[in-house]
Amino acid sequence: MPTVALAITDRISLVDVAAPCEIFGVDRSDLADPWYDFTVCGPAGARVGDWFHPASPASLDGLVSADTVIVPASHRLRESPPADLVAAVRAAYERGSRVASICTGAFVLAAAGLxxxxxxxTHWMHTAALAARCPRARVDPDALYVDEGRVLTSAGKSAGFDLCLHLVRLDHGATAANDVAGQLVLPPRPDGGRARPIQAAGGEDPVLSALEPWVAAHLHRPLTVGDLARQANMSTRHLTRKFNAITGMTPLQWLLARRIRRARELLETTDECVEQIADRTGMGTAATLRRNFNRAVGVPPDTYRRTFRTGPQVARRFG
Structure with missing residues (x-):
């Protein structure tokens, strides 16, 4: 039976533990048997919120033996994470555990060197702080969750559900993950999605935000960095620096992400063939679409379409 350990600290928010408790802590052996052996680990007397006390949580040492460790949000970002928590997370990873963070729990993973x-x-409001705290990480402010193998991170609080469903998908397959999503009346998002509009540190960047609708209207064209720069009324070098500073991506990487997102939407909402979708998204050929889509999403376009279309049926059944 796969084991999942949730690491709590004192006064952690109730919403931060909701996703792992609901998804891993509820017996769903009707969907996949065995389901999960779920344990809450933390200091004695730890409170969830200001009023809820988990009954006899295991010590943080329990993290080390778990197959998967979930680290929820940290509410004390101005301080270093608790040393015993950081040590336990690092030891779990070194032993072979898969470690995942929800929201600002990423700061614990950063402190552990993971x-x-x-x-x-992490939550988009804290991506700049995470990048400053962990300069060797490539912080993506635009993702709902990021899967780097045995280290996974997610954005704001509700993105924890997307991350946990992704873990179920990895462990038990798309059908089980979609069934859980349907029971919780959540949309299945097999690819990490998109967390927010393009933001600069002081708010939404007007230049890059203005590019989004223009690019959306011209995705069928073979756009270049020069095309984007002319539309933004700046040099290609300046545009590239702005993209790297705000998104952590090059303009072409960002453009490809937009093409993939549009391809997902068409796969979800139309019956157009892969060749038609490749043409409408500016990827030219079905082979190019399949190669880029599989690399970005982790499954071929046809598989993605079948997986997604299971979701609404499940949602209707349980909603």
Whole structure:
């Protein structure tokens, strides 16, 4: 039976533990048997919110033996995370555990050295702080969750549900994950999605935000960095620097992400064939679409379409 351990700290928010408790802590052996052996680990007397006390949580040492460790949001970002929590998370990873964070729990993973050299995300309001705290990480402010193998991170609080469903999908397959999503009346999002509009540190960036609707209207064209720069009324070098500073991506990487997102929407909402979708998204050929889609999403376009279309039926059944 796969084991999941949830690491709590004192006065952690109730919403931050909702996703792992609901998804891993409820017996769903009717969907996949065995389901999960779920344990809450934390200091004695730890409170969830200001009033809820978990009954006899296991010590943080329990993290080390778990197959998957979930680290929810940290509410004390101005301080270093608790040293015993950081040590337990690091020990769990070194033993072979899969470690996942929800929201600002990414700061615990950063303190444990698990984000160095990896792509990661957190709540968009704190991505700049995470990048400053962990300069060797590639912080993506635009992702709902990021899967880097045995290290996974997610954005704001509700993105924890997307991340936990992704873990179920990895462990038990798309059907089980979609069934859980349907029971919770959540949309199945097999790819990490998109967390927010393009934001600069002081708010939404007007230049890059203005590009989004223009690019959306011209995705069928073979756009270049020069095309984007002319539309933004700046040099290609300046545009590239702005994209790197705000999104952590090059303009072409960002453009490809937009093409993939549009391809997902068409796969979800139309019966157009892959060749038609490739043409409408500016990827030219079905082979190019399949290669880029599989690399970005992790499944071929046809598989994605079948997986997504299971979701609404499940939602109707349980909603």
């Amino acid at each position: 984000l160095d050299g990896r792509r990661a995300t």
